[in-house]
Structures are given as structure tokens and as C-alpha cells.
Amino acid sequence: MDTIRGLGRPQACAAATLNGSVARPSHAGPPAISRSRYLAAVGALFALFNSARVLAYLPTIWAVMATGDSGQHSLWTWFTFFGGNATMAIWLWEQNGRRCNAAIAASVGNALMCLGIIAVIAWTRL
Missing domain, CATH: 1.20.1280 (Monooxygenase)
Incomplete structure (x- = not known):
């Protein structure tokens, strides 16, 4: 399975992130709960x-x-x-x-x- 920059993450998982955080569409509102609570x-x-x-x-x-x-x-x-x-x-x-x-x-x-x-x-x- 291909990984991105040797991070050991599959491309499908890494493609959904930007600088280690989850990429969100610009039209999305604030999350229902904070990442730490989740x-x-x-x-x-x-x-x-x-x-x-x-x-x-x-x-x-x-x-x-x-x-x-x-x-x-x-x-x-x-x-x-x-x-x-x-x-x-x-x-x-x-x-x-x-x-x-x-x-x-x-x-x-x-x-x-x-x-x-x-x-x-x-x-x-x-």
C-alpha cells in the first residue's frame, strides 16, 4: 500500500488531512463537539x-x-x-x-x- 512521505499512513487516510488535522469543507459549521471531547x-x-x-x-x-x-x-x-x-x-x-x-x-x-x-x-x- 502506498504511503505519503513515509508517514506510514495509507494515502486514502492521509489525503483527508491537511497538516495533520482533518480537512473540512469551507461551508461546514463548527463541529458539534470539540476534538478533545470526541x-x-x-x-x-x-x-x-x-x-x-x-x-x-x-x-x-x-x-x-x-x-x-x-x-x-x-x-x-x-x-x-x-x-x-x-x-x-x-x-x-x-x-x-x-x-x-x-x-x-x-x-x-x-x-x-x-x-x-x-x-x-x-x-x-x-
Whole structure:
């Protein structure tokens, strides 16, 4: 995929910005909310839903432990989910100046829950 000036952004994303800020049509009125409030809301929603997702892993763990049957669960899939969550946490950590925030904590929690499911699946297959 082509990037503009080595910024690592696809052209489609970078084309919509001008000097790092979103280009707005000249006829557009003021935004409904400030950019900082918008970013805070998106961050809070990300943390909320990803924190809730941590709890959503529990029924899978309980079901596999109760039945001892993990035949319908793919270790490859759960390792992929673990990798996605772990690398998201690392990427967020780096993008946030190596400071923790709720989104990073939620991603770490999701990665740990994936590891828990991997452990339960592996245990039932021994």
C-alpha cells in the first residue's frame, strides 16, 4: 500500500488531512463537539466495550471446564486472538508515549483471557 512521505499512513487516510488535522469543507459549521471531547469519548467507549469483552470470555472457559470437551474450539483461533490483543496493547503503549491507559489495560486483560482459554483447551486435550 502506498504511503505519503513515509508517514506510514495509507494515502486514502492521509489525503483527508491537511497538516495533520482533518480537512473540512469551507461551508461546514463548527463541529458539534470539540476534538478533545470526541477523542475522550472514543477512548472511553473502547475501554468500556473491551473491558466488557474480558467478562465475555468466562462462559467459554466455564463450558469447556464443565464438559471437558474443547473439540469445537480452535487453538489456532485463540492464539490469533491472543496475538491481536497483545500486539494492540503494545501498539497502544507505544502510541501513548509508553504510558498506560484504560485502553491498554483492556487489551492486556483480553490477551490474558485468551491465554486462559488456550490453557483450558490445552488442559482438556492432554
